[in-house]
Amino acid sequence: MWSSAAAGLGLGLGLIVAIGAQNAHVLRYGLRRERVGLVVAICAVSDLVLIAVGAAGVGTVIAASPTLTVVMTLLGAVVLVAYGAAAARRAVRGDGTLVVDGTAPVAARPDGRAAAMTVAATTLALTWLNPHVYLDTVVLLGSLAAGQGDGRWWFAAGAGVGxxxxxxxxxxxxxxxxxxxxxxxxxxxxxxxxxxxxxxxxAGLVMGLAEG
Known part of the structure; x- marks a missing residue:
């Protein structure tokens, strides 16, 4: 029981700590102190759901469907490129709106419901349209959880806590x-x-498809 939970915690942290779309997004909003709770909650809850789905055995279904895998991968690549292009634009322009003292212009730091919805939509897209998230949580963690036998849900719980x-x-x-x-x-x-x-x-996702 506890050994399964510990294994899930360790592996979950090992997978999620790697630099990726979610982490870069969370870091950026954490530095700006903007909608941090919202971003963290969406990423964490989404991971919990996906890990549970994987532990339930859905990962094997996704892995067995080449068409679904290709569609998810291409869609995810488009989302990542779009987010990367937006970041590149900010880097080139050097937007002065990215300040850390909370005094950014109102036009750049929109407040209220519209801003929250925009942040939530972006966070959800980087999570649910990102193939890496499915590979790490649903497929990989799900498969490993299945190997734990009766302790698979403890394994999933450990990964979720991580x-x-x-x-x-x-x-x-x-x-x-x-x-x-x-x-x-x-x-x-x-x-x-x-x-x-x-x-x-x-690029790695697309190249992986080509090699496959």
Missing amino acids: SVLWFTALGYGAALLRPVFARPVAWRVLDAVIAVVMVAIA
Whole structure:
């Protein structure tokens, strides 16, 4: 029981800590202290749902459907490229709206329901339209959970706890890096790195399909 939970926690953290679309998104909003709770909640709850789905055996169904795999991969690549392009644009333009003192212009830091819906939509897209998320949670963790026998749900619970802990730490712990990002150039570098990572992941997905 506890060994299965510990294994799930360790593997879950090992998979999620790697740089990816979700982590870059959470980090960026954590640094800005904008909608951190919303972003963290969406990412964490989504992971919990996907891990549970995988543990229930749905991962084997997805892996057995080449057509579904191709569609999900291509759609995910498009989303990642779009997000990367937006980050590249911010890096080139050096938007002065990315400040850490909470005094960004109203036009750049929209408040209210519309802003929350935009952030939520972007976060949901980077989560649910990202093939890597399905591969890590539904397919890989789901398959490993199945191998735990009666302890599969404990394994899934451990992986879920790891996901919640990581996103919470990343979102709220990003504030510790705020002194570094007091300089506009730091934001440009971060956005440039995000753009490269997003495009690289998308390219890797497409190349994987071609090789397959």
